[in-house]
Amino acid sequence: MNESQYVIEMENITKEFGTFKANDNINLRVKKGEIHALLGENGAGKSTLMNILSGLLEPTSGTIRINGVEKQINNPTVANQLGIGMVHQHFMLIDNFTIAENIILGSEPTNAGVVDHKKAYQDIMAVSERYGFKIEPDQLVSNVSVGMQQRVEIIKTLYRGAEILIFDEPTAVLTPQEIDELISIMHGLVDEGKSIVIITHKLDEIKAVADRCTVIRRGQSIDTVNVADVSQQELADLMVGRSVSFKTPKGPSHPTHPVLEIKELVVKENRGLDAVKGLNLEVRAGEVLGIAGIDGNGQSELLQAISGMRKVESGTITINGKEMTNSRPRSITENSFGHVPEDRHRYGLVLPMSVAENIALQTYYKAPLSQYGILKYPTINSFARELIEEFDVRTVNELVPVRSLSGGNQQKAIIAREIARDPDLLMVAQPTRGLDVGAIEYIHKRLIEQRDNGKGVLLVSFELDEILNVSDRIAVMFEGDIVGIVDPAETTEQELGLLMAGVSLTEARRMLAEGQEGVGASE
Structure with missing residues (x-):
């Protein structure tokens, strides 16, 4: 076998949609056991590149090598067999299935032609405990938080034996606490010998989690840098192609009359419990x-x-002076x-x-x-x-x-x-x-x-x-x-x-x- 220090080598990848080039001769190399960030503006071609790696799209031209061996990844099943799993930005989960049903979907263990729920449950719990995930497999996906849904997506890829994990904008919908948890999960996965590609444009996250970073601008790879050697400002300027300001320039506000007045507002959540409890608020x-x-x-x-x-159960909402x-x-x-x-x-x-x-x-x-x-x-x-x-x-x-x-x-x-x-x-x-x-x-x-x-x-x-x-x-x-x-x-x-x-x-x-x-x- 051809030994390579790179688990992924994507060379001169081009993807055309009609006359539009989403990827234009992009190069990406990911080392075994590293967290590699893919940084770029919205629409720069990051997701397209990773959809090619995960078998959802086929490149117009270019070469992909996994562990030094050239591969044709023409569908997600091939990617799964190569140990590539993708956690998408918009989760691919079925709301009215349980967590366990979502995880095993398409890879159900069977016994005499019948789904072996007991084995599935044991396998899921083994993966969860190994990586420190706390889940309740019998919960419906529609009843759990966004952060938990993401954990289900990650367990789904690990359950299928992924060695290379792709995270597409993984923190876009998470709270600060969930982000911290995700970062420690990623470090745990890498300690286990996994390799991770994280698609993001959050610079503080790249500094917190990534070893190296490849910058893509308008469909082309611009540079690959060691994260420890560059500042957030340098990454931002590389990504956008100009100097970016992080602080929004603004003068003092001059508020006048209220345009929104909320008084003693009570609103219930889906289960019938009070979610908003006697809230008062004014926006001028x-x-x-x-x-x-x-x-x-x-x-x-x-x-x-x-x-x-x-x-609204009780209380009032007034907009522009009108209830x-x-x-x-x-x-x-x-x-x-x-x-x-x-x-x-x-x-x-x-x-x-x-x-x-x-x-x-x-x-x-x-x-x-x-x-x-x-x-x-x-x-x-x-x-x-x-x-x-x-x-x-x-x-x-x-x-x-x-x-x-x-x-x-x-x-x-x-x-x-x-x-x-x-x-x-x-x-x-x-x-x-x-x-x-x-x-x-x-x-x-x-x-x-x-x-x-x-x-x-x-x-x-x-x-x-x-x-x-x-x-x-x-x-x-x-x-x-x-x-x-x-x-x-x-x-x-x-x-x-x-x-x-x-x-x-x-x-x-x-x-x-x-x-x-x-x-x-x-x-």
Whole structure:
């Protein structure tokens, strides 16, 4: 056998879709037992390259060697046989199956032609315990957190015997705590002799987890660097091809009247328990109010209640001076309300429809996009082209299905649609989830621009640096209520972490003054 220090060698990989080159002579070499980051902007071709490695796509040209031996990987089964497993950004799980059923799907152990559930259960628990995963195999996937769903995806690849694991934007939907857990899981896998490729554009993560990093820009490999030898700024500049600013430039806010008033709001979650418990909140025109909190503390239910997607049990929601409690989503939207939802696939886009149709979703029934109830496609398409240009949505054209765009470009399309309507209240949830530094810089700038134009912005994010960078005031949510409102200029990540763990503001400040921040944060 040809011994190689590289488990993966991809040479001169080109992938063409019609006249568009998603990958253009890319080279990637991954050493055995390393964590190798693949860094690039949204739409740079990272996922395409890994879809080729995992057998979902075939390259137009180029060579792939696994452990020094040239291989044709023309479907995922071949990739599995070669020990390659991919954990996708949007999980490939069936909601109404249990965790165990999802893990064994397609690789079920059988006994006399019948699925051997007992053996499957034992095998799953053996993999889980070996790598330190805590799972409940009988739980339905629809009932577990996003972080747990990701663990199920990882166990699924290990159960199938993966030696090379590909993680596509693995932290895009995780809380800070889940990210720390994932990083320690990755280190554990590498200690066991696995090799990992992580597709990402989060520079702090690359510094925390990766040994080497290959940078891809506009479909071409630019450079491979040792992560220890470069700064985050150097990585960002390599990725975008220019100097990138991490701090959003903004002047002081000049808030005026309230555009959102929430009083004594109670909202239930799916199981009928109170998720929002007597919450009071105000967002004023000319400010960005950030909501910080660990996932699962009522943020989703709050946003759904404001946007009319979930019933309010009691309390009131007033938008632009008009009470909108339990109004229909369209009535709320027409009251100068814009919404960038946290789950872009479920609530933000209709994936089989074109980019242009998705951009028109909020206003298709009005002039100039329709007349006498008939859609005017030339106008819809030219309107979409304007926004694609203005918001730098990377797409072949406005007519392709929106599902063919990278996650970050899908997000830019939603943000373009909502900002173009110029709403008085713009509610954005996880606006930069899965976006690269260049796109994050751009979107933060647009949010500040809305604020400076006298609009109210409600920002919900699990990214503390985003909340600190963009907000004028930060409200911290814990167990369905606001535990404190702080000024970003006067707070710290440690203080926010304590508030997010349910410590009161006065107690958090006392603990920090006494150097005790570890106590509450870990509880």
